[in-house]
Amino acid sequence: MSIDVDVRRVFRLPEAEGGLLGLARVIRLRSVGILVPFLILFVVLSLTSSSFATKANLLNILDQQSATLIIAAAGTLVLIAGGIDLSVGAIYGFAGVTSAHFALQTSPVLAILLGIGAGFLIGLVNGIVTTVFRINALIATLAMSFIVSGCSSLVTKGNLLVLFEKTDFGAVARTEILTVKTSIWLMVAAVVVIGLLLSTTTTGRYMYAAGGNAEAARLAGVRVGAIRVLTFVISGTAAGLAGVIDTARVLSAQASPNDTALAFTVLAGIVVGGTSILGGEGAVWRTVAGVLFIALIGNGYLLLEFDPLYEQITMGGLLLAAVGLDALSRRRA
């Protein structure tokens, strides 16, 4: 329903209003796109459920979404630069079990570094495979996803790694600073750094150029390959960090096939936010709004006691609407 409002607003205006003013308005409306449905949903949930707009519930949502938000923020860069990374779920799982494995045996600091480092390395391999060997990113990262999940099972040997006694490791995500957990603080820091990288630096500008028109960017002096490798490295590292945070958050880790599916949740969040699947357009703040929008829907289903069976259907519909909007706006342009 909320998307309907948006479509009408964004796409009927130019005909009714016309002129450059109308055009400017379309651009502006499209660029705030996701905020409108997000705010509407937020208000509706606040009005219909008394437990929604409470500090505990909202912080809980952020805590649960911290991993997804970090990965999705980094994934936004990959998409904008013209790639796609389907291995983030597997990396997230691998980083989780790796850090758990070493947390049981060595110091928590080393465990954290190894978890993130694993993500960094896999991201680097992704980048090299897709740019140097020119293997399609979709296929390359899908293959990598299988490989990495397999490695996760090797690390755990099929067991659940329990860290309940390793509270110093858990402290990474569970310490409260100003009544907010460190998982959230870490997420905010990572998202802000990634967002600033994209929106204020030359590197960020080159990402837009590489995804918008790779050949033109190359002829303009942009090292497109290097930029794309960098986005995969950032994506892998972010997935590693997210895996470590979640392991510390729940104090256990196991190799789970569900982890690979996280890549799709992340992708859904990015695209619902309005970042183009075709590259060259998008923003990190949009991704944050997109991921949280999806999370709010899940939370709403829970609080309003709707049949959760319909939650996935809603998600799928949303995703189609988001991609459709993108396609429609491109056709207009």
Added chain:
Amino acid sequence: MAGVGPPETSRGASTPYLELLDVAKHFGGVQALDHVTLAVERGSVHALVGENGAGKSTLGRIVAGALSADAGRMLLDGAEVSFRSPREALLRGVAAISQEAAIVPQLTVAENVFLRVEPRRAGFVSRRRLNRAFAALTAAAGFELPGNLSAGQLRTSEQQKVEILRALSRDAQLIVMDEPTAALGANETQHLHEIVRNLAASGKTIILISHFLSEVLSLADTVTVLRDGRVVKTASAAAETESSLVEAMLGRPLTATFPPKRPPAGDAPVVLSVRHLSAPGVERASFDLRAGEIVGLAGLVGAGRSELARAVFGAAPVLSGEVTLTGGASVGRSPRRSLDAGLVMIPESRKDSGLIFGRSSIENASLSRLRALSSLGVVRRRREREAARGVLERCGVRGASYAAPVDALSGGNQQKVLLARMLLCGPRVIIADEPTRGVDVGAKFAIYEFLTSLAAQGVGVLLISSELEEILGLSHRVVVMRRGRTVAELRGDAMNESAILSAAFADQASAASVP
């Protein structure tokens, strides 16, 4: 499949085949067409000319059903029509042929021609009947095309023939051609002209939209000049000249076609030296470029001019040979290095390899110099905006706002954004590959002035163009390429059209004798 029979004469010959009455169309607040009234005679070639944005393509698209008019009426063969899609137009015998042919590269030529109307037997395409129908069609159209080749292997000019055949196979009586020769070389253009004449002679009506005034004058029976969405005049082509058309298009007389040439100083140093350069499509090419000199690089399409340019710039791999810039800087390794050394290139296609669509004019202009406009990796927006605004204004880019996406600009203004990007690099050598392709007369002159003024400031300019006039009008010296080699160098009195053409066309026997 009747297709190419004589025209039916359901009405008197005096009734125009197509009539437009008070047709209007606006996009947003822009009035693209303003009360356009036009009559197109049956069996004639009717040309539409005008600057970019004058509304000629919009008009063509309305006739062919790709756009619908906001107001006005359209009469086809005396009956009022209103097409909601190209398909509806096709059903009434109106077809469109675009600059970039709409083909399915994987299918064969014959399959492309009969796409969606394949001769069937029990639901399956009958290949035998398809081939027979194709043979009949090409014979009627008067040109050859390999029916069994996959269409993706055809050259652009041949792909357009596929579209022409497709139109004929649907029995189209009116064919709208939008810049059909823009992407073609000289001999292919000649061939297409033949086809257009044959079509008109067989009773088809052609609406020809073209930037090339000489083409218009040699092909068209009638010319309509549009300016700012209005019809300025409709006249018999025989009564017009290029300058009369330009004057009507611009609304003022055009004083000079080319800015005056200022030859470089006699002792001007060599700024770019290319020696025995081999690269994909280029064989042992050599030439020098001096400061303040404009050197035209001429040759047929496929002679290796763009390939040479790309290799010199470092966008294509260099197999052997040397590219040296003043001071001994070795370029030709990567675009980044070339740009840093002051060697810039305006690529052949601004759409495919020039601009980042979706980003603003400012961002497009600053892209190559972004590092200099940032500190510690962070873009200094104000510095960027001011620098970009400076060069965009100097290049005469006009548009609603420099912060708006470049998509919204006209072709000429888009090209000027690319010039602005080059200017911001502080070039010492500039390679301009077809810098005026697809831009209107006014923008063309601005681009000429840009290149000559850069040369006057001591920049070496290598100009690639398929328009000989342009080469001759701007260059101090011409290098001719054929089959990947630099085969002739012409200067002074030897620099004329026939000398260039004979060097470009020379047969293989004499080509072999050239070192």
